[in-house]
Amino acid sequence: MTSLLRPDFATASAALVGNAQRQNLARLHTWLVDEVGLLPGETVLAVSNYQEGSFGRLPNHVVLVTDQRIAFTHDGGLRSIPLSQIDATRVGLRTGLVNGELTLLTTGGEALRFKKGVSLAIQEVAEYTIHGAAASVPVPAPDRPLPRAPRRSTEPSSQGAGQDSVTGTTDQLVRAHVPGAQVLRVEHSGSDHFAVFEVTEAGDQGELLVNVVGRYSGTLVCGQQGPLAGFEVSASGPWSLTLVPWGDVPRWRGHERGTDSGVLVLPAPAQGLVSATITYRGFDHLAVTAHGADWDLLVNHVGAYRGQVRIPPGTEYLVVDTTGPWEAVLD
Structure with a gap:
């Protein structure tokens, strides 16, 4: 079936190895090319199957991502959404040995859910979508400085009941x-x-x-x-x-681990040259921001990551936004 596909489709769909998956893609291939209206020079980067509905349907719909958009078949036909309309910072990805689920959010607040796709294929769709969406919309500076967090004592409050x-x-x-x-x-x-x-x-x-x-x-x-x-x-x-x-x-004493989003509160606002090593072993999007009188984006990455970042002077806390195992160590 591969020989019937456009070269970029053939490469992008390499993770769909099952006969039924390949046959279904070949059946939809020409229709997809025509209906999506791929532009000259537009390249298909990743393709996955997925299932719509909870019961009674096989995962025979197709979702694809190009360097300009994400498109997918569904029970009512076909949709095509520019990557600039996908929020790169809010992506839900759940993968297993066989199947995976992907949830995307448009900039208009609509949730798009693709479930029971081949695990590797759905991961590739997620990765290219996040990279493309992040590249098409630069991170804007805030219109005004974010509010400072209330001044905090160095000891935990005794008002746990609060x-x-x-x-x-x-x-x-x-x-x-x-x-x-x-x-x-x-x-x-x-x-x-x-x-x-x-x-x-x-x-x-x-x-x-x-x-x-x-x-x-x-x-x-x-x-x-x-x-x-x-x-x-x-x-x-x-x-x-x-x-x-x-x-x-709890105050960040220099070494912290987590598996989902976390808040790292410094014992005192950062002064001078302060750095930290951030390690992430997941597959999803990782964002680390520093907050004080203003905010700074320290890490914006998809997939496994390890790197040293500078913590700006005046930083009171860091926010780690991700799903997956991470570690933060003050150098």
Whole structure:
């Protein structure tokens, strides 16, 4: 079947090794080329199969990513979305030995889910999509400096009872007054898509904080763009949200490990030349940002990573945004 495919299709679909997968791709190939309307010089980079719906359908739909867009067949036909409309920082990827699931979020807030694709193929689609989306939209500077976190004592607060926690098992609007930057602990033990949005004081949907498929246990910072009225949770499994006072967040003493997002609070604002070595052993997107009076993007990478980064003077805490095992060591 490979000889029937356009050369870039043949290379991009190398991970689809099953006879049924190859036959299905060959069947859709010409239609895809015509309907997607590939431009001269546009190259197909990765192709995967996936399943639409929960029951009764085989994973015989196709999702492909080029150097300009992502396109996919579905029960209603075909969609094509420019990479510039994909949020490169919010990608959910869950892989196993055989199958994988990928969740993307458009800049308009729409979630795109591709499940039961061949694990290696779906990873390649994720990687090229993230790289392409990140390259097509440069990281903008904030319109105004992000709010400083409240000044914190060097010792944990004794007010552990002050932590506010809410649990649920399905979609829910959580009302909570968040006056500014605050630490949020998020847990999810379900197997399906899970997302958490901020809700602004005006009642509008704010920043997307979590967007994953499957289990998640991470710590992040919410309210960095201003006060919040609460959170909007999209889920179909057990979850919890816990607002943690800054004084209850453990201080980063020089060596920290995690498996999902984390917040590393320095004992005191960074002074002089300070560096750290960041190691990541996962397959997803890794972003590390430094926060103080302003913020800096220290790491923006897809896949395994190890590197030394400079922590800007005045940094009060780092935020590690990812899904997968990571380690941060002060040099």
